[in-house]
Amino acid sequence: MALLQIVEPGESSVPHEHRYSAGIDLGTTNSLVATVRSGEAVCLPDEDGRSLLPSVVNFSDTQTLVGYAAQALQTSDPLNSIASIKRLMGRARQDLVQLGDVVPYEFVVNEGSNVPRMRTRGGDFTAVEISAEILKTLAHRATQSIGGDLDGVVITVPAYFDDAQRQATRDAATLAGLNLFRLLNEPTAAAVAYGLEQDNDGLIAIYDLGGGTFDISILRLNQGVFEVLATGGDSSLGGDDMDHTLGEWIITQAEFDDIDNKLARQILLAARQAKERLTSAESAEILIEYAQQQWSGVIDRQQFDELIQSLIGKTLTACRRALRDAGVSKQDVRQVVMVGGSTRVPLVQSMIAEFFEREPMCELDPDKVVALGAAIQADILAGNKPDSDMLLLDVLPLSLGIETMGGLSEKIINRNTAIPVARGQDFTTFKDGQTAMSIHVVQGERELVADCRSLARFELRGFPPMTAGAARIRVTYQVDADGLMSVTAVETTSGVTADIVVKPSYGLTDSEIETMLRASMEHAREDVELRMLKEQQVEAKRVIEAIDTALAQDGEALLSKAEIARINQHRDQLEAAIEAGSAAELKQLIKAIESVSEAYVAKRMNASVKTALAGKKIDEVDV
Amino acid sequence: MQSPDLSQTYFELFGLNPVFDLDCSRLHAQQQRLQATYHPDRHVNASERDKRVSVQVASWVNQAYETLQDPVKRSRYLLEINGVNIPDDSTTTSDTEFLMEQIELREQVESCRHAEDGLQQSDQIEARLTQRANELAAEFVSHFEISEFDKAMTSSRKMQFVQRIQQQLCELQFELEGL
Numbered sequence: 178m179a180l181l182q183i184v185e186p187g188e189s190s191v192p193h194e195h196r197y198s199a200g201i202d203l204g205t206t207n208s209l210v211a212t213v214r215s216g217e218a219v220c221l222p223d224e225d226g227r228s229l230l231p232s233v234v235n236f237s238d239t240q241t242l243v244g245y246a247a248q249a250l251q252t253s254d255p256l257n258s259i260a261s262i263k264r265l266m267g268r269a270r271q272d273l274v275q276l277g278d279v280v281p282y283e284f285v286v287n288e289g290s291n292v293p294r295m296r297t298r299g300g301d302f303t304a305v306e307i308s309a310e311i312l313k314t315l316a317h318r319a320t321q322s323i324g325g326d327l328d329g330v331v332i333t334v335p336a337y338f339d340d341a342q343r344q345a346t347r348d349a350a351t352l353a354g355l356n357l358f359r360l361l362n363e364p365t366a367a368a369v370a371y372g373l374e375q376d377n378d379g380l381i382a383i384y385d386l387g388g389g390t391f392d393i394s395i396l397r398l399n400q401g402v403f404e405v406l407a408t409g410g411d412s413s414l415g416g417d418d419m420d421h422t423l424g425e426w427i428i429t430q431a432e433f434d435d436i437d438n439k440l441a442r443q444i445l446l447a448a449r450q451a452k453e454r455l456t457s458a459e460s461a462e463i464l465i466e467y468a469q470q471q472w473s474g475v476i477d478r479q480q481f482d483e484l485i486q487s488l489i490g491k492t493l494t495a496c497r498r499a500l501r502d503a504g505v506s507k508q509d510v511r512q513v514v515m516v517g518g519s520t521r522v523p524l525v526q527s528m529i530a531e532f533f534e535r536e537p538m539c540e541l542d543p544d545k546v547v548a549l550g551a552a553i554q555a556d557i558l559a560g561n562k563p564d565s566d567m568l569l570l571d572v573l574p575l576s577l578g579i580e581t582m583g584g585l586s587e588k589i590i591n592r593n594t595a596i597p598v599a600r601g602q603d604f605t606t607f608k609d610g611q612t613a614m615s616i617h618v619v620q621g622e623r624e625l626v627a628d629c630r631s632l633a634r635f636e637l638r639g640f641p642p643m644t645a646g647a648a649r650i651r652v653t654y655q656v657d658a659d660g661l662m663s664v665t666a667v668e669t670t671s672g673v674t675a676d677i678v679v680k681p682s683y684g685l686t687d688s689e690i691e692t693m694l695r696a697s698m699e700h701a702r703e704d705v706e707l708r709m710l711k712e713q714q715v716e717a718k719r720v721i722e723a724i725d726t727a728l729a730q731d732g733e734a735l736l737s738k739a740e741i742a743r744i745n746q747h748r749d750q751l752e753a754a755i756e757a758g759s760a761a762e763l764k765q766l767i768k769a770i771e772s773v774s775e776a777y778v779a780k781r782m783n784a785s786v787k788t789a790l791a792g793k794k795i796d797e798v799d800v
Numbered sequence: 801m802q803s804p805d806l807s808q809t810y811f812e813l814f815g816l817n818p819v820f821d822l823d824c825s826r827l828h829a830q831q832q833r834l835q836a837t838y839h840p841d842r843h844v845n846a847s848e849r850d851k852r853v854s855v856q857v858a859s860w861v862n863q864a865y866e867t868l869q870d871p872v873k874r875s876r877y878l879l880e881i882n883g884v885n886i887p888d889d890s891t892t893t894s895d896t897e898f899l900m901e902q903i904e905l906r907e908q909v910e911s912c913r914h915a916e917d918g919l920q921q922s923d924q925i926e927a928r929l930t931q932r933a934n935e936l937a938a939e940f941v942s943h944f945e946i947s948e949f950d951k952a953m954t955s956s957r958k959m960q961f962v963q964r965i966q967q968q969l970c971e972l973q974f975e976l977e978g979l
Contacts, residue, residue: 328845329844358844400828502974504974558841559844568839568842569841570835595862595865595866597839597840597859597862598859598862599859657840658840658841658858716847782802
């Protein structure tokens, strides 16, 4: 309804008010939250001063633990302590087979749903619900630290996340009661943290080596616009592998035999500590004491480097592949940004420097860089930096297509198309009296539907029955700025809009989300319902004010008395409902008033555009 | 937010003259300016309705940019706004000479795949295709300027054929480099 508040350029309708926002890095191993404070992005620590929150959730009969407390229970209570949940976001049960041993949990699938749930002592939970627990913990940390409610958040996702994985992340935010400004690609966030958007145009490589995953992304910066050219990596390669390699070395050196789980864990822990010491020291002592077995030894940097060289070599192969996919050479890369804790290892830095023939950027804490970038973007989106020019224009990560005859995918929107984007497609009916049709949307680059990822089946229903071939059904695929797709359809000769039933192939259906939301509302400490009501009340007041202002300005000039009376009647109804009505009722009434005044809005727009553009060329108009 | 006049042409939207030879840097700059106004990120705190409008307008701007940026799409669009009925992609050319040229070009592209100096050969073909694309674009402009829209349409379609072969060659080059 802000369309009714036509504001002259340079004139603000609301006095500046600081909005609280946060950026969240929802990671596989660890998650972080950051915010912009006095113009600077900072990660927010917990009470013990730790910025990282292990992405582990433990469920028991009585409570849900998130973070270090849950991590501590991982060994003693593995089936109820869920880790690495990010790997399961937007995945169906059939996908889990590929993940193999990564996830040892017990899965159940409810009837009428294809979303796997993990069985725990506290109940069965989906990946979305478990991620929501992590988000809630981080949001709570942020509100405590900031001292106010969050107006909105930016959550980061890997650049290669498909529609289902992005949707799952968005659902988790909804479930956590967060207002999601935007999903942001992790590599783009890292580039933003370094302020690279202010730099000259060129190619940027983001090298992200975490605990268990490796990602390489090639971005192109073009006049403040970040475009992801290619992504690659290895979803099971990271710092943990270095620990394992060093652990094996220790076992060989110490000539341990009869290694049980506890000893293995101690060796891994010792290996990790030695690895961490070797980032600054030239050598590290290792001491293992367990039952009858005891060993102490020393490893120097050179020995360690030899052990892990081939691991890092694997990441370079992935870099080469990503460069080839992007159709660029490594000499074209102008900046290399290091992300992820494992990039602290000196050999990683030197091998990357050698490969790209330039020093990588690692001034910022590689664990925090993604969260910091997300916080900067959130701060801008919240409107706290009205003078900021930064705009992150994204592209669609994977092509969208529809299934055609013979199981082929016909591309509707190609990958790397700038988003948001909309495409229309005309269909007709092939049977007399046909009133429904079905569209199967898939995502991926391959020709065969079977090789792409099924996103959803849209059933379009309720167009008027006509003879075969007479109907003209215009289907519009809209991809929003987060890369998420929606479909609308209209029969153009009659103007009838089709009812659309969406059957997501992997994600949760709207009703499932609703059920979860309701359940979480019942349990939530914060009263989400009340919050929604308050939001609607604010919106209602805003609408009424806008209408009053507009009518006073030009109501009589543009509308008949009857039209004014009709708008006012709805306005009064809405006003009466502010105190007494529920959130849903208010929403309904706001919608009603919007539709009643639609024609008026259009008239005002035209009148105003005419005045504003009279005798001017576009580049003279301050757009 | 003020929605732009959705009935204007893409050229009007970008403040450019409706000609084939565009000032690309200006097109770029205008794209950034328009997105800076209409992109959903600029309307995060707006009402649901305004957010929807912003997604639609930003999509429209992206569509306009994509059309003007690509020479083939731009040529077709120029004809379209001049009232020329654009036949769909399946229409084939009846120009035998051009057909022969096409077949020859395609064969050349394919022969790189197995040739020992395939990459070098592909560079030569690439240069030839670029030259052909430029010639056809000039041909389009000469017809379009004097409102010979039918002939301009034919040039545009030829441009499209050459562009497709260019894309095929590009994919083949990646493949060859990967070996």
